[in-house]
Amino acid sequence: MLDDLSLQANGVPIYVQLREQILGLVGRGVLKPGAQVPTMRQVAVALKIDLNTVQRAYAELERDGVLSKQRGVGTFVTDRTPPQRNTRRAVQDFAFQVAAQAKGQGIALDDLAEALVKLAGRGA
Amino acid sequence: MLDDLSLQANGVPIYVQLREQILGLVGRGVLKPGAQVPTMRQVAVALKIDLNTVQRAYAELERDGVLSKQRGVGTFVTDRTPPQRNTRRAVQDFAFQVAAQAKGQGIALDDLAEALVKLAGRGA
DNA sequence: CCTAGTGTATGGTAAAACTCATACACGCGC
C-alpha cells in the first residue's frame, strides 16, 4: 500500500500530492471503506517527509469526510464511499494533458500508449 | 477562450493550475497549432492574478515545447512538433512519469492508454 | 499499572511561492 505512494517535484505541494493520491486510492477501492490507512508516521518515514506534512494531508481528508482518525488507534477510510474519481471524464482530461505534453516532447501517442500498456501489465 | 480558465483555492499553486489548464486546452484541440494564446496581461487581468505568475506558467510551457513566445507580438501554440524522438529510452522515461502521475490520480493505465490511442486516431 | 503505538500540538527555521510595483526590450503599424 505504501508502495502506491510516490512524490514528484513538479511544483505541487507535497501535502496536496499525498492528499490527491490517497483520494485516488480510496476512489479506486485499493483502500476500502473501514480499512486502516497507513500510520502518519509510517507514511512520513516511507516517503521521507515530515510528520506535520502528513498530518496536514490527513486533516484535509478528514475534513472532506474521506478519512476518520482515532487517537491512539489509527486512521481509517470512512464507511460512506465518496464519489468515484476514476470517471471517464477524469481519464479524458488527464489524457488530453498527457497528449499535449507528449507533443511538446515529440513523442507519438501510439508509442506512449504501448509503453503504458506494458507498464500496466507489470502491475505498475 | 479566457472563459475556459478558472482557478481554485485548493493548495495547488496558481501557475501550476494555469499551466495544466492550458496544457489541457492544447491537447484537447481548443487551441490549435499556430493559434495565438491569450496575452499574459489578458490572462492576468481576467483571472485577477499577477503578470509574473502568468509569465511563469507560460515559461514552463515554452520550456516543454508547447508554446512559442514572440516578443512584441504574442504567444502561440507550437507549430511543428519537434523532430520525433521516439527513442525507446525517451518514451520509457516519459511513460514512467505519466504512470506515476496517473497513479496519483487513481487513473488506471489501461484506461489511459485506451484514451490516448483514440486521441492519436483523431490526429490530436 | 505500564508500555508501546497511535494521533495532536507548538515553536522555531528555511525555502519557495505569490504578489506588487516598476521598469526595460522588442515588433508592428501609423
Place this chain on the structure above:
DNA sequence: GCGCGTGTATGAGTTTTACCATACACTAGG
C-alpha cells in the same frame, strides 16, 4: 520616428510550505 501592445526583467515584501524537534493525550494490550 513614434506610439502602442507585446514579452522580459528585477527587487522588495508577504504568505505559504516544509522541515525539525519536542512534547502531550489517548487507546489497547500485556
